[in-house]
Amino acid sequence: MSLNAEQTGSSDLVSRVPSGPVAEMWDKHKFDLKLIAPTNKRKFTIIVVGTGLAGASAAASLAEQGYNVHAVTIHDSPRRAHSIAAQGGINAAKNYQNDGDSIHRLFYDTVKGGDFRSREANVYRLAQCSTSIIDQCVAQGVPFAREYGGTLANRTFGGVQVSRTFYARGQTGQQLLLGAYGSLMRQVGLGKVTLHSRREMLDVVTVDGVCRGIVMRNLVTGAIESLAGHAVLLCTGGYGNAYYLSTNAKGCNVTAAWRAHRRGAYFANPCFTQIHPTCIPVTGDHQSKLTLMSESLRNDGRVWVPKTPGDKRAPNTIPEADRDYYLENKYKGFGNMVPRDVASRNAKQQCDAGRGVGTSGKAVYLDFAEAIKRLGQKTIEEKYGNLFHMYHKITDEDPYQVPMRIYPAIHYTMGGLWVDYNLQSTLKGLFVLGEANFSDHGANRLGASALMQGLADGYFVVPYTVADHLATSKLPPVTTDSREFKAAVEEASFRTKQLLGIQGRRSADSFHRELGHTMWDYCGMSRNAAGLEKAIGKIRELRAEFWTNVKVLGHDHELNQNLEYAGRVADFLEFGELLATDALTRNESCGGHFREEFQEDGEALRDDANFCHVAAWQFQGDNKPSVLHKEPLTFDEVHLTKRSYRE
């Protein structure tokens, strides 16, 4: 199928990818989209759920244009969204380094990095928007790293051979989010955005088939409230916490996305999860989360293990001849900078072969000795000071003196709610932005591309596409007094009471941990059919037990963190099954989805004949099998080839 016709999947999926050459699509599309006149914008209300990079940027931009915006977050302040934790940087095709970068190269790298499972048109647009993002952030006063001449500095991330990553020490996400937060708070001050903090979205409300609002719990008073508007934007982040241990914040959840899924938004490629190669290893059963050590560290850190399995000597006493810098040896062109899926898989292979280090044997070294010698400790400190500090705090070891010990951990989720080119889900009027959607990263995301995507979606894409929805849809007046809203509020209150009423014997945390173990063991870095079937069985059992044996104390009319948490665990228990089902159905290996049955020399073996599609799942009801819809993917610009980083 060519891109010259509107793309329709095997079923009813309409991707709305415009016709014409990929480089001209977005401009043409923007021209074709209907506008709302400046004076009419104030007649529309848009509900933005989530205030991370995607949500804050969208809410601020829409308010600047004159729309009335409601911004909703589970946190006490928009600035706490998990985007704040992003460390390494943000990509942009500025070519400030004069090293051959271009929009086309960023596009190419991202499509290849995603192992040919993303939509070309979306990725191209992302690369196009990338340059404006940097301009916008600089103008907001984001203090990016600079060269002595005063120009912006760059570094390199995995899977690419140019230097296009902009950064602010190891706190890039923080600085970008604070920039977007500033813009958002400015609009709050101007009265264009109404901020609803400490509110958890529990449902979306559909009227005549169009999403018109949300139901949310006021986390302070426990009241179930609702908001009505003309469009809803979900910007609620990823679902990595389905695995319990991940680099995500404790509050990250799938609830908002899952509730929308249950109301008709298809869930795409849930099995595409990213396992980040460089995280601080698990120390014991008490572990509540894992901490990332940014990929940017691989610019200067060298990954190695002892050549002999079981070599227990202290790392600094192991001579060069007895070390295996396995990434440098195996992947000559990219060395330590191979993409994440490749680096993670190799770390696992080394540990499985008995060459892992540390007490658990589940770690490899990331060594800075050579870089410190070459550049001096001060330079290393300037680049990564806060990361080294964090590592030291957690492990009690000084990475300036001894190599870091690192191991892969769940980090990011490429899957998410299915969206068309306009970022609209299969539920009309519901748009999905940032990590919560599936659209740009295929089966593996390249480093420093999530921040770029969140801000592209919020600042530069959705302001145009939402206008088209508002201009072309029938949106009769609706208030929260309507039947549909009342019914949804009723349902949400019922569920809350149900959770409090079970009074079983196990805490929500214990269920979540058990789910996490199952997900990691059978649906983690490597997967196989038998294991996935087992996982599905286990998740079903655990879910059944949850609804008869969970113990949630306290009341619904107060701040009740345990109740909030139980609701999120309940949704993970439903979602986990879909993730495993998707992994079982995708009989190929690609990117982060590694099926043991499909490999060649330990590298992922794609099956383009049968799986060159987006798998979008439709909810059918509790405990009923979901229906699979396929959106075929075509590659007209970056030709389908075996993805290799060896040269």
Added chain:
Amino acid sequence: MSAMLDLTLKIWRQDGPKTRGAFKTYHLKGISTEMSFLEMLDILNEQLIQLGEEPVAFDHDCREGICGMCSLMINGQAHGPETKTTTCQLHMRRFHNHDTIVIEPWRARAFPVIRDLVVDRTAFDRIQAVGGFVSINVGNAPDGNSVPVPKVNADKALDAAVCIGCGACVAACKNASATLFVGAKVSQFALLPQGQAERVQRVQKMVAQMDKEGFGSCTNTSECEAACPAGISVEMISRMNLEFLKATVVGAT
């Protein structure tokens, strides 16, 4: 090497914003020194749930020192005994067997308690809303490299901008002053060319809102700097005072 600790915890329990609170004592056994402080509280909460007592409410999220959500007074110190460390980054290896640990919420008029150890810090958002930004709409930005920024200034601006908004500075100050928080934001923009257009109004508005929220005044005891997990220096306060003075002299509105 990990060891096991037996601990006595005295924790502030308060059902809601309008009810009276009190300390409650708990005994915990077998806490690994490898655990973080919050993982220790997780264990306590798990045990409380088993006993049928409502778990202790406390704010936290990233657990890696960046979101600014965690906020505990530990033995009278904001974020506990370690410098440049948030509560979530504090590890139990800092404590000894049979220690008694007193855990309280931030105490400040502008940060009312919501429940147990959770306080309301939205006053910070309201300060940001009056001036903590550059008024630039999306679509208007010139090329990122069109205005060079000397590296020293960019670095200094970042030193100010790394504030995590946790409120430890307020909690540590006997006057519950928010000048370090406001000073950091004012400084970030004062140091950058992008912040110049609104320089005068920014400091005036942010300081006025800070006073309105009920934060106390600064008496230069530098407790805020000592408690700050992000290492923000009191130089920010001096710079803000200078900015404020200049703005007053200029007399702009």
